[in-house]
Amino acid sequence: MKTLSAVKALLTARLQANMKDRVPVFVSLLNTALLGLSVYVVIEIFFGNVETIGGWNKQQSIVLYGAFILIRSFVQMVVLPNCEAASKLIISKSIDTYLSKPVDVQTILAFGQLRLWHIFGVLLGLGLMLGGSHAQGQLTLQTLGAFLVFMVLACALVYSVWFSIASLAFWTKKTGNISHLLFMFLTTGRFPSGAYPEWIQVVIMTVVPVFFIMEVPAQSAMGMTTGRSLAGAVLATLAFLLLSRLLWHWGVKKYLREGA
Amino acid sequence: MDYISVKNLSKTYLIKERSEGPLGWLTSLVSPKSSEKTAVDDISFTVKQGEVVGFLGPNGAGKTTTLKILSGLLYPTAGQISVLGYQPQLRSKEFLKSISLIMGQRQQLIWDLPAMETFRLNQKIFEISDEQFKQTYGYLDELLKVSKLAKAPVRTLSLGEKMKCELVASLLHDPKVLFLDEPTIGLDVGVQRIVRSFIRDYGRERNVSVLLTSHYMQDIEALCERVVVVSDGKISFDDTLESLRKRMSDHRIITVELSESVMASALGRYGLVRSADGFVHELLVPAAEVVGVCSQVLAEQPVIDISIGDPPIEEALLKLFMASQADAGQKVKGAPGEYVA
Numbered sequence: 274m275k276t277l278s279a280v281k282a283l284l285t286a287r288l289q290a291n292m293k294d295r296v297p298v299f300v301s302l303l304n305t306a307l308l309g310l311s312v313y314v315v316i317e318i319f320f321g322n323v324e325t326i327g328g329w330n331k332q333q334s335i336v337l338y339g340a341f342i343l344i345r346s347f348v349q350m351v352v353l354p355n356c357e358a359a360s361k362l363i364i365s366k367s368i369d370t371y372l373s374k375p376v377d378v379q380t381i382l383a384f385g386q387l388r389l390w391h392i393f394g395v396l397l398g399l400g401l402m403l404g405g406s407h408a409q410g411q412l413t414l415q416t417l418g419a420f421l422v423f424m425v426l427a428c429a430l431v432y433s434v435w436f437s438i439a440s441l442a443f444w445t446k447k448t449g450n451i452s453h454l455l456f457m458f459l460t461t462g463r464f465p466s467g468a469y470p471e472w473i474q475v476v477i478m479t480v481v482p483v484f485f486i487m488e489v490p491a492q493s494a495m496g497m498t499t500g501r502s503l504a505g506a507v508l509a510t511l512a513f514l515l516l517s518r519l520l521w522h523w524g525v526k527k528y529l530r531e532g533a
Numbered sequence: 534m535d536y537i538s539v540k541n542l543s544k545t546y547l548i549k550e551r552s553e554g555p556l557g558w559l560t561s562l563v564s565p566k567s568s569e570k571t572a573v574d575d576i577s578f579t580v581k582q583g584e585v586v587g588f589l590g591p592n593g594a595g596k597t598t599t600l601k602i603l604s605g606l607l608y609p610t611a612g613q614i615s616v617l618g619y620q621p622q623l624r625s626k627e628f629l630k631s632i633s634l635i636m637g638q639r640q641q642l643i644w645d646l647p648a649m650e651t652f653r654l655n656q657k658i659f660e661i662s663d664e665q666f667k668q669t670y671g672y673l674d675e676l677l678k679v680s681k682l683a684k685a686p687v688r689t690l691s692l693g694e695k696m697k698c699e700l701v702a703s704l705l706h707d708p709k710v711l712f713l714d715e716p717t718i719g720l721d722v723g724v725q726r727i728v729r730s731f732i733r734d735y736g737r738e739r740n741v742s743v744l745l746t747s748h749y750m751q752d753i754e755a756l757c758e759r760v761v762v763v764s765d766g767k768i769s770f771d772d773t774l775e776s777l778r779k780r781m782s783d784h785r786i787i788t789v790e791l792s793e794s795v796m797a798s799a800l801g802r803y804g805l806v807r808s809a810d811g812f813v814h815e816l817l818v819p820a821a822e823v824v825g826v827c828s829q830v831l832a833e834q835p836v837i838d839i840s841i842g843d844p845p846i847e848e849a850l851l852k853l854f855m856a857s858q859a860d861a862g863q864k865v866k867g868a869p870g871e872y873v874a
Binding site: 275281283290366369370371372374375376381385529531 | 546547598601604605606607608622624626627629630632633634636639640641643645646650653654655656657658659660686
């Protein structure tokens with residue numbers, strides 16, 4: 274409760290500070306407009322020659338692209354700034370100032386930063402997903418509810434994956450490279466997993482679960498999810514949440530034992 | 534009542550050894566080697582309620598390691614420690630709420646937000662009621678004058694202003710024990726003085742125990758009645774500052790002001806000339822010869838003024854560090870405070 278109250282205070286302060294920063298807002302608006310244009314171009318080019326990609330038609334692919342933009346913008350808005358800050362604090366040993374407080378440090382660090390201007394990307398992604406769903410006649414209360422559940426799971430999953438990487442800073446200083454690689458890996462989520470060779474499909478379902486982060490939420494917006502995909506998404510999220518918690522816990526223990 | 538109790542505390546780090554070159558890197562990857570470094574070596578001391586103790590030593594002596602162990606940021610390798618009756622290594626919430634660690638080189642203030650946001654965050658973290666927050670903040674503001682500073686983003690503040698805000702952020706929860714790790718490092722003389730007098734007043738009024746490390750002797754002289762000196766992880770002295778000064782200084786400084794400019798070499802026969810500018814000279818003289826030298830100088834030189842003083846505490850400490858390094862391994866005689874050079 275105390276930690277949540279601290280997170281709330283921190284987020285409110287961040288929100289106010291973000292509101293004062295106008296330049297990134299305009300840059301982000303421009304970026305989002307260009308991103309929207311690129312979606313149109315990419316989809317038109319691909320579907321100018323084929324009917325489906327990996328079993329997904331044009332409308333479905335637009336929904337998937339929307340999921341990709343939404344998640345990528347969420348990562349840029351909340352996940353990356355917090356995970357980068359956490360890694361820096363660990364490497365510089367400034368984490369001492371947090372560890373000397375009676376609070377869940379991981380939670381505080383997970384929500385201490387915010388780049389609100391990426392909200393335009395989140396809105397564009399959301400618009401593409403819901404618009405695509407509507408165009409397919411699938412936008413019902415039921416699909417909307419399922420979509421929300423899968424989206425929350427996807428956000429928790431992507432956050433856990435990233436925080437696990439950030440926690441590796443207790444062992445190595447090179448977490449920035451891994452984080453960059455992971456960000457690049459997210460781009461595989463623009464297209465359905467069926468479009469990739471089998472070995473890549475295995476990787477994006479297990480090692481870096483892009484499948485559950487983007488494809489399953491996109492399926493949910495189109496009423497295509499099954500109990501199996503729900504179970505898979507819940508399990509993957511829980512597994513990575515647990516991994517991120519354990520890595521943080523072990524890292525802190527190592528830090529307290531070795532001092533670095 | 535002892536607020537801090539340290540008994541036979543030791544801390545050993547494992548240092549990974551890496552050989553040079555690609556082959557060395559490969560070798561250390563396949564068969565990693567490490568060596569042990571003892572940062573704190575079997576030290577014992579206590580700090581009473583309301584006592585301000587200076588924790589001194591050269592770089593790498595184990596001061597910060599000890600402070601981090603006492604504040605729960607490092608596990609000890611051996612020994613018993615107790616702070617306010619808590620075992621710091623267990624890091625209980627009650628313990629963390631009762632102490633504060635202030636590090637001159639690491640700050641908790643959120644860089645791009647006004648300092649007030651860090652104060653409010655700490656209010657939530659330490660579960661401080663609005664009333665208590667108002668009261669404590671008002672008290673700290675009265676001493677440090679931070680109300681205007683607290684509204685500006687931290688990144689726009691000077692180092693001294695940041696330190697004032699840092700002190701407020703660290704003390705809002707009214708800790709009973711303060712660990713200060715070089716709180717005046719890098720600050721200009723004016724701010725150093727403000728920080729010093731704040732720590733002195735705060736310590737007295739709130740009756741908190743303070744363990745302070747600093748390389749600035751002015752901090753120690755202004756704040757601490759007692760000093761613990763560590764060198765190579767061991768305690769080489771634990772007694773009052775006055776005792777340190779007396780034990781280590783078997784010399785006095787005679788400052789002579791003359792009505793005519795005199796060459797330094799002309800005064801060399803009275804003692805070691807520490808400084809000379811023609812009119813004012815400082816002579817280092819063995820304590821036993823002070824009276825004789827003074828009479829001689831007064832009789833032979835055109836003296837306007839003459840004064841006798843102790844050498845600066847830095848010199849006493851330097852002698853102590855050098856003696857303990859030369860004596861490495863040989864502990865102090867008997868109980869702390871009975872250092873024998």
